[in-house]
Amino acid sequence: MSESHGALAGLKVIDLTQMLAGPYCTMLLADQGADVIKIEPINGDPTRAFGPFRADDAEHHYGGYFQSTNRNKKSIAIDLKSEEGKKLFRRLARDADVVAENFRAGVMDRLGIGYETLAADNPKLVYAAIRGFGDPRTGASPYVDRPAFDVVAQAMGGAMGVTGPDAQTPMKIGPGVGDIFPAALTAFGIMAALRHAEKTGQGQFVDVAMYDGIVAMCERIIYQQSYTGRSPVPEGNQHPILCPFGTFTAADGQVTVGCPRDSFWKELTAIMGRPELGDDPKFATNNARLVHSAETIALVEGWTSARTKAEIALALDGKVPFGPVNTAEDIFADPHMAARQMLVDVEHPGSSKPVTIASTPVRMTLTPGGVQHRAPLTGENTSGVLEAAGLSKDEIADLRQRSIIA
Template structure:
């Protein structure tokens, strides 16, 4: 029994932002019914595959964010399928979609229509530029992807080396952070409904979400009147707070507090630096000189040696790749790598676990991602059984 095991979610989403949102709900126990268009989610065929894409049902992309869901295939342009969908809406708690604004209205399945069939429904939309109901703009209806959201939201402008070009953050944060905020909105709407009996529309835009994530850049613009730009791995107001080259890779050191700065200088055998630069203002003013002093010390030592010397004294860590992560005992102790079946392959695969930990209803991936239409008869049969029981 998960914390959300009383909720049924109709998931009309595809690709990443929507599926990640509903994946979070599924991990917490919700019954997520993935309603796929004919042919299925666009990313079912995306690599990587374990061995043979002709034999495997889907690739790692689809597996990762669709685990623990049930799948049916419906064509919302077909009248019979549309009626099946509406019958599901009548018994559902949440509907999530990530189409362009206006798409669901083309099928006469927008929020107003669904709320007529189920006044308590929580209708959640994830779009590049939001829904006109919550704030109309000239961008609505335009397609958007993570790259677009990161570019417009200022994230790329503040990411990368100072002398380099604007750089996309590696993970698809335009999708993932938007999805997480949308999940929070859904849970808030569920709580509101429990108190009032009212459903509502929850709307989260990728562009808006990047503004929320880049909050530091927003207040810097407001306070200083100057647009912040790229600083590499450094911090605009804290030092040292940076990545430093080691003999065999890189480490990050966050020793901006005076107590941590003194510990770092002591470990380096450079008490003179602690005496000459005793406060944050002096360290910030001389950051270029001090950075080179620290870098000279780290370059002569391995990552392990640096971390062994500094751990327990100041915040420090090696810059890890995924191979390092898979070998980290912490990750295994926290159940952050979860084995699941890969249909069509002779081996299990591992996907990222849930970062949300709860003492009584701990979220967890509830099995592999579904085959296309795998639960068609099961789910639509449940509706027929429910209608028969109501007639009796």
């Protein structure tokens, strides 16, 4: 599959992002065929040092953290603190469609290469920023100068406040949703702004605050507070509005079962051998089951706990929403993953065997996109990118000799 098969083939993205939120955003664009040029410091993106590493990889160009979210990208290393480095960056941005960064507010402006400067050279430019608390251009947060990571966004945005075994034990969600969901929102914002630029010739500044993104992801808690006057709290693995809807013990692990509609409850009770519960006023409607939630959950768990995950799957398959609680090992073994080509092997420099990363879940019939190649080495594409920008081999060699590029 070639890169031209992606729907975003021909889109030029200058990527200044580091850590997880920004790289995940630009990865989404790269997976769909965009030409993403990752600009790194001379010594490389600091996240290259994050593991895990393969046991036989003595070179440590990067670990799994970097590999996963920087696939399909090119790398060019530039010293952006130098005047010549800034000129190079402006030259690259002059014909770019998108610039993305996730520095603290004001960093790019102090370097003299902020949005307004770049837009003066390239009025159609879409400039996207992901920050913990947004950019003053769209709303000056009192927290604008605070650094933020996933755990901060999860805590402040409400995700931790409704996750955990009970009201006294808030917990962070395992995956880095505080980064990844704002990243997906930013990719959406970029595409919306590009659509506007195509129609009008006018680019714009796209701003996503991680805090805002997690509040948007936790939208349920906002209307719950507004409608009831009470702040939702962690409720374990059940649901505050739907019942039954959560995890249940099986003989060999755990499964999830959900009955968001009363028809599913009737189907479930029939399968459980208790069809009378489907019409019992205590359980017939979702609101009634919520009132009697402890009893409802106990009834379902009494049935699931006496059966293995495979037996539950056989009984419920195609009739009631359910799924086993999978480990990574389970996911690797699931035939769904193979059928959907969701696990992809890529080369890892320094290791004798390929590594596996998660592919894109966005599937399109004519422009499939997907994982094309591994993450780049630091500055692996510097010469090619600069030659395409019009620099001669001698100019590139001189800049490299003076450590303006690598």
